Amino acid sequence: IAAALGLSIWAGGEGGHAVAQSDSYTIKFGNVISVGDTQNQGYALFAELVEERSDGRIKVQVYPDSQLGGEREMIEATQFGDIEMTAPSVGVLANFDKSLEVFDFPFIFEDAETAYKVLDSELGDEMLAGLENSGLIALGWGENGFRNLAMVKGTVRTPEDMRGIKLRTMQVPMHIAYWRSIGAAPTPMPFPEVFTSLQQGVVDGVENPYELLFSARFTEPAHFLTETRHIYDPEVILISKTFFEGLSAEDQKIIRDAADEMVAKIRSLKSTISDEIRAKIVAAGGTVTDLTDEERQQWIDSAIPFYKENASKVDTGKLKAILE
Numbered sequence: 001i002a003a004a005l006g007l008s009i010w011a012g013g014e015g016g017h018a019v020a021q022s023d024s025y026t027i028k029f030g031n032v033i034s035v036g037d038t039q040n041q042g043y044a045l046f047a048e049l050v051e052e053r054s055d056g057r058i059k060v061q062v063y064p065d066s067q068l069g070g071e072r073e074m075i076e077a078t079q080f081g082d083i084e085m086t087a088p089s090v091g092v093l094a095n096f097d098k099s100l101e102v103f104d105f106p107f108i109f110e111d112a113e114t115a116y117k118v119l120d121s122e123l124g125d126e127m128l129a130g131l132e133n134s135g136l137i138a139l140g141w142g143e144n145g146f147r148n149l150a151m152v153k154g155t156v157r158t159p160e161d162m163r164g165i166k167l168r169t170m171q172v173p174m175h176i177a178y179w180r181s182i183g184a185a186p187t188p189m190p191f192p193e194v195f196t197s198l199q200q201g202v203v204d205g206v207e208n209p210y211e212l213l214f215s216a217r218f219t220e221p222a223h224f225l226t227e228t229r230h231i232y233d234p235e236v237i238l239i240s241k242t243f244f245e246g247l248s249a250e251d252q253k254i255i256r257d258a259a260d261e262m263v264a265k266i267r268s269l270k271s272t273i274s275d276e277i278r279a280k281i282v283a284a285g286g287t288v289t290d291l292t293d294e295e296r297q298q299w300i301d302s303a304i305p306f307y308k309e310n311a312s313k314v315d316t317g318k319l320k321a322i323l324e
């Protein structure tokens, strides 16, 4: 068979291994985020730094906007080395590594600073390192941000208002379980399908950080927004393990250092973007509603039955450590 194949299957086609042997190579980095969004500005910086510091040997080709598919597909492609990098929502990634499910618990972080404390701690490092068991090297925590509601038919203020509402969620079991526990009808689907589903009335609403809701144009059909901040969504910057391990120590360092700078840039851009985009949504004719303290408390309390039901189903030690 080797003779019949002429060994042609290794001529650059077999994931990272062959590519990594040579001096010059291209890293394909797929994501679902729109061009120009803060994450993609961070990924562009990463591409620039890697290219510059390797004297042009390493190219990073970023494929935004779901060009290479949905997040689950791209995680699998990265595991297999069909692409080298991706940066999915932690929720979608938790399907591959259960210990990450603790981030899918609603209202677990009050603000980004608290989230950073956990992500940047030993616990956070341990979680990133654990992804090696799934064929992935995590280069750092990116950030999607706090997720808010965007509805088609009218404003939602309380958990009660969600009864019977078809809400598009990510394909994340814990998110689905929470929305179901408050009486909503969660409808999981990959990101690339959401816009059409909103337009066609397959779902009544969607939840995502303001920036993504706006750049993906979900706020056109779903223009009744509520700042629920129900889930803080860190994304994880991933590189294929087989690919990365085939690289020289020098190249690994170039990539890791550039990833650190990318993460810092994403965090700094994220610190103001939510308010900026919120203003743009309103200027475009959307309605954005803030919760009163009482309403916010109702939302937090609405998650208690969910915690009671699900705390023992995840890595309880980590959940407890985060809550503490």
Ligand code: EAX
Pocket: 032, 033, 071, 088, 089, 144, 169, 170, 190, 191, 207, 208, 209, 212, 235
């Ligand atoms: O990670 O699918 C989603 O709603 C995510 O927020 C998006 O894919 C970015």
